[in-house]
Amino acid sequence: MFSGTIDKLIPVGILASGAAASGYEVNLFFTFWGLMNITKKALQNQPSPIDKNYEQMGPMMIKKMQEMKYPMWYELIKQAKEIGEVKVYACSTSMEFFGIKREDLADFVDDVVGVTTFLDKAEGGITLFI
Amino acid sequence: MAEIKIAKTLDVRGMYCPGPVMETAKAIKEIGIGEVLEVLATDPAARPDIEAWARRTGQQILDIQQQEGVTRILIKRVK
Numbered sequence: 600m601f602s603g604t605i606d607k608l609i610p611v612g613i614l615a616s617g618a619a620a621s622g623y624e625v626n627l628f629f630t631f632w633g634l635m636n637i638t639k640k641a642l643q644n645q646p647s648p649i650d651k652n653y654e655q656m657g658p659m660m661i662k663k664m665q666e667m668k669y670p671m672w673y674e675l676i677k678q679a680k681e682i683g684e685v686k687v688y689a690c691s692t693s694m695e696f697f698g699i700k701r702e703d704l705a706d707f708v709d710d711v712v713g714v715t716t717f718l719d720k721a722e723g724g725i726t727l728f729i
Numbered sequence: 730m731a732e733i734k735i736a737k738t739l740d741v742r743g744m745y746c747p748g749p750v751m752e753t754a755k756a757i758k759e760i761g762i763g764e765v766l767e768v769l770a771t772d773p774a775a776r777p778d779i780e781a782w783a784r785r786t787g788q789q790i791l792d793i794q795q796q797e798g799v800t801r802i803l804i805k806r807v808k
Contacts, residue, residue: 617747617778620754621785667745675747682754 600729603632605647605657605672607729612675614727619683626720627676628712630690633729637689638703642673677707686720688712733791733803736764742771742799749775750782757788757806765791768802776800 600611611627618625629637636647649657670678679685686709694700694711701711739756741749749770756766768779776793779802783790791803 613747616751620747620751621782623785668743669745670748678751682751 600627600629600633601631602729603635603647604650605645606650606653606660608633608636608647608672611729612670612672612679615685616675616679616682619679619685622683624724625679625683625685626688626717627686628688628690628717628720629708630693631696634690634693634699635697637673637687637705637708638699639705640703642705645671645673673705673707680707686710688716688720690714733765735767735803736760738767738769740769741775742769744770745772746774746778748772750778753779753782753804754786757786757804760806762806762808764806766804766806768800768804770800770802771798776802779804 600607602608615625615627635641641647646661649660676685676687680687687707689704689708689711691711691713704711737756737760739752741752744752749768749772753766753768756768760766768775770779776795780790782788783804787808789805789807791805792801793803794801
């Protein structure tokens with residue numbers, strides 16, 4: 600997960616939970632702008648901003664999601680972790696870029712790793728760069 | 730078709746993808762092997778998605794009916 604806007608975070612939550620429910624092993628690697636969204640502080644300031652290209656759609660989309668009682672993206676990730684094999688990893692280099700410490704990360708983060716761990720986990724599976 | 734005994738009913742009407750599949754995955758663990766779960770859903774994706782979920786997870790779909798916007802799926806827990 601590279602991106603940091605809500606329109607990218609939501610599909611990550613949906614894919615992770617759908618995959619976990621169906622028995623796929625799921626590894627989520629949050630890096631760059633994605634990483635900035637898995638801090639405890641970021642989760643308190645939801646929803647995250649929407650992509651600039653769709654800015655006008657933002658308020659309407661959030662209102663509709665509330666009407667649908669649609670869960671927040673990180674709630675989907677938490678649920679995915681409850682029902683399946685889901686691990687959430689934070690990128691150590693991005694943490695240093697943004698001055699984020701291990702204790703700043705959300706409780707659902709399992710470990711701090713690097714690109715080699717990500718590639719090792721990804722090998723032979725379905726990899727999505729979002 | 731002989732009467733199927735339903736062990737549990739899961740009502741996910743009004744929930745959207747991936748809600749019905751996630752709740753189905755949770756509910757199937759709450760019944761015994763050989764027992765049947767009834768799922769009621771309004772999400773148009775519920776049917777194809779629960780069919781795909783059953784293929785992936787090795788559970789058996791006994792029956793699917795669609796009536797007035799509600800899909801009723803009977804799933805037998807086989808493992």
